[in-house]
Amino acid sequence: MNLTKQLLELNTIQLQAQATNWQEAVRVGVDLLVKADTVEPRYYDSIVRMTGELGAWYLLAPGIAMPHARPEEGVKKTSFALVTLATPVNFGDPDNDPIDILITLAATDAKTMNEEAIVEVVTLLENEDTVSRIRAAKTRAEIETIFAEL
Numbered sequence: 286m287n288l289t290k291q292l293l294e295l296n297t298i299q300l301q302a303q304a305t306n307w308q309e310a311v312r313v314g315v316d317l318l319v320k321a322d323t324v325e326p327r328y329y330d331s332i333v334r335m336t337g338e339l340g341a342w343y344l345l346a347p348g349i350a351m352p353h354a355r356p357e358e359g360v361k362k363t364s365f366a367l368v369t370l371a372t373p374v375n376f377g378d379p380d381n382d383p384i385d386i387l388i389t390l391a392a393t394d395a396k397t398m399n400e401e402a403i404v405e406v407v408t409l410l411e412n413e414d415t416v417s418r419i420r421a422a423k424t425r426a427e428i429e430t431i432f433a434e435l
Contacts, residue, residue: 288365288405289432295321297366300422307341307376307384308333310368311352314389317366324391325359341376344384349416350376351406353390353398360391363402367428369420386410386420409435 292298297317304310315329331354336342343351354360366389373383388406392398410416418431 288402288409289435292365292367293429293432295323295364297321297364298368298425298428299366300369300424300428301371302368303372304370304374307336307374310350310370310374310384310387311336311389314352314366314368314387317368318364318389318391321364321366323360323362323364325361328354328359328391331355331358336376341378341381344376344378344381345407345410347381348373348383348385348420349381349410350384350387351390351403352387353392356391356393356395356398360393363392363397365390365402365406367419369422386416 299313299317302313304313311332312329318324319326332352335354343353345351368387370385373385375382376384390402392402415431422428
């Protein structure tokens, strides 16, 4: 699995998206995965439902979220979507809000999610300079350059 390669190949990147709340922000990422035919539309409903029940457990760090749900909630293929927001939104977590980078994750099984997918996301986001550059990117070409340098 290669996160950056998959994002580019599936065209599941949206930069400077508009969202007025966390639900709309999550919708942008899930819609990219639906369009790529890697998740069913119900995947969004599951993320929203689980967030209502558990809170936004998928906030990784200040400004960064990794929304996801269980594999049986409509995942067809392990995949990722990268969304940056023009205006950050709050998820209700004072330690990490506001959020402006979302990497939506869909994994076909728990092992893939825990041992591969999450590791890829954390590896991408562990460098503060990389995160700053992703946050500032306005074009796909800028993202391609960032990914090529990783």
